Amino acid sequence: MKNDLFELPIPTRDGRFTARYSGKGLAEMDFPKVGRASPRAAKQNGVPATISRWHRATETALKNILAGRTAKNLPPLDLTGGTEFQQAVWRELRKISPGQTRSYGEIAQAIGKARAVRAVGGACGANPIPVLVPCHRVLAAHGKIGGFGGGLDWKRRLLAREGVSL
DNA sequence: AGCCAGTCTCGGA
């Protein structure tokens, strides 16, 4: 199923991210692989012009966020893969701007399900587009770090870039 | 039925 997506690399000074696009927009993003992956060249030909344009936006947005800046001109995001609940959580996450943080409980409350705090954690972990959908800005209660699917090192690094101290 | 990227309370160090 995932192979219907166009996969394009994004080289940054933090490593090589991978972006995947559906016909609706950016659908997935991967952190650089720790084990230094194959340098295989993605077929740049055969990529529709629309997706090239989206990819350029993604690249700029990613680099801005990695630098702790606000991302402007995001590409369209295809989040249709999630459940209603997950999409509600992701929508809420996108309202958090750089340097800000929320707790899982605050997110739960914001989507009208104050007791679903644990499920919010699950939805964050299921987020297919980390960084652009800023799951790293969600902390546990009382400023504790919480978890992170991409590894806590990444969460700490991203927050540090945005000037958040734990 | 079982697993969680949570949170609260309470008890012991």
Added chain:
DNA sequence: TCCGAGACTGGCT
């Protein structure tokens, strides 16, 4: 004050 266990939670596989 700072953990750790336990209870309770709602959504997902």
